[in-house]
Amino acid sequence: MSGRAQLMWDEAVTGYDFGPGHPMDPVRLALTMRLIEALGVDKAASGGVVTAPAAGDSTLRLVHRQDYIDAVRVVSADPDRATGSYGIGTMDDPAFAGMHEASALIAGQSVAGAEAVWRGSVEHAVNFAGGLHHAMPGGASGFCVYNDASLAIARLLELGAERIVYVDVDVHHGDGVQAAFWEDPRVLTISLHEHPRTLFPGTGWPEETGGPGAEGSAVNVALPPGTGDSGWLRAFHAVVPELVADHRPQVLVTQHGADTHMEDPLAHLAVSLDAQRMVMAALHDLAHEHADGRWLALGGGGYAVIDVVPRSWTHLAAIAAGTPVDPATEIPEDWRLQVHHLTGDVNAPRRMTDGISPSYAHWDAGYDPASALDQAVRATRRAVFPSRGLLP
Template sequence: MTNSGQCRIGFLWSPLLETFDFGRKHPIRVGRFKLLRDFVDEVGFLDLPNVEVITPELLSEDLLKTIHSEEYIAKVQQISETGIGDIDIDTPGFRNIYFNSRIVSGASVTGIKSVQSGLVDHFVSPTGGFHHAKFGAGGGFCIFNDIAACVYELKNQGIKRVLIADFDVHHGNGTQTYFYNDPEVMQISFHEDPEWMFPHDGYIQDIGEGSGRGYNINMPFPMDSGDAVYRYAFDELIPPLVDSYQPEFIIFIPGFDAHYKDRLAHLTLTTDMIRYIASTIHDFAHEYSSGKLGVVTGGGYHHESLCWGLGTVMSVLSGLDFEPPPQQPPFDDNEETWEEVKNNVALVKDLIFPIFNL
């Protein structure tokens, strides 16, 4: 285990991140960031000597134009001026959405810069993780894809092997489209079965193309999967792949919406699993990536489990003394779940491992 009390953490934070407005009935409503801020205050995370608040910069126009088409950027700008129109059916527009999206996505890139400059070892971008946004379109509550922007920032700085470890319960379909042919990016996405779950993408067979073949790894889980099957899949797949790839930088999306209390989806993890994932990924960062690790939080729509998840990840990285209450998911993994997960893991291994001589 890495001694996390010695790691320096940058926490991307500014009241400007609260200028989000999908409306009161939307899962991401105004107040979500205030809730996180109150929680962070309450547990004393920002008082730790090894934690530094970093002010987010706007996403640069250069990076914005790299990750999105001119037409799409113009559409967001127009909605932003008038407050009229939607980004997508599930993603309403609002006045000032262009500024808000540039600051929330810029926060993650600011995190990358603060790690690369040596200011901190790890960053946490508590409003980041817009993995459904694609070059020509937003959707799934995502406007500008900050993960893609982070990767391009790293590429601009000469980094050749970026690992995106995405445990959000929804497949990282937007991010996948940017780097599908690119061996400089390995994307591993664990998510609920796309057969019924948004964004209906992220099948095992989608392993990348051309020189990127094998660098896109999708591991879907059946409904009601809990800690035990998830940990099995994690242990079987992630350590060998990370060891083979030797990433220079790890971007980690923890997946608070895979928690059993989060009913936007149907996985039944507890924060025990979130702690296990976070500490393993943290150890990998120190083993392979000179500690270079960025956390972009992604989904999480149940207030309690979102805070528990964030507190758990922060405690792993910083040594913060935080432990959520004991949790009892409604189901244990049954025989059927085990069978499907073992089957999926075997399929992923058959397709991916030979490419890396594993």
């Protein structure tokens, strides 16, 4: 390997902007990169900071229909032409000038990161602007225009990958990625998310296990609202490591939406930054244990754009770079001043931790039938594990 990790970044990704008042504020991307720079994580990434070209139509067509791409391009040039068709011009996905260009650029970063990992120029690639996992082949959904995660996986398959695992720990179900590979047994999709009864997109039930010929290739853990660190970590470790080991992936692709956090305004889990960091480290280890270190890590949701997202994804980049940031690290004052400059907020976080030391009980310690969390995990294991020859 010529470099341990590379960080995908182009300032132009902040052009992915649905407008004032929309939860997906692009300042979260700018603040993340500024924090990465303030802590020297960009210099620790031996593969460097890399800018890749926007995905062209031939790449976008690996997942998306040409008529949809054409529709995005039309409203990108003239947002007033958006009518709500193809999911564009809705409250979740309002049209904006440059929509196609910004969305294709984010997709291009993820695809290029996947190519670099597959070809061995780096072990790990991080695109925290990516992880737009709700976009469907023929429509925008849930703040997502082009599904960069699906496109990266499709490109890996095109390059010859035969076994890929996708792990999605965003608070919302990774429905677009699941749909893209529903009938493809080469891709194992695993999503841990808040229960579909209480959160968009209303999918991700444990019974969703894959299409004909790909039974057991979709895995969904539907977590009860209010799940905190101990339950979230217990669920992750009760499902993900065993399935990753069983699938024997050549590449691990992960989505790290920061919206599981207790402060996120759009969801109802209660996970800390410290637990998020633990799962990032666990996925990094799984990449080395089962995928020869090949790891593409993406961002995703996250709407506490000052307090949570920049710290979470800076930890992700640092773990990938092989220089994890000590949670007790003080955040440089220069970054806090930039927060004030960009947002007017004077109460930016001061340390890279929530001050919590998470712990959990391993699944082997026993099942509690009175626990809603344990019921959720058991439902997933019963739905998927036997079809893969594993004990539920």
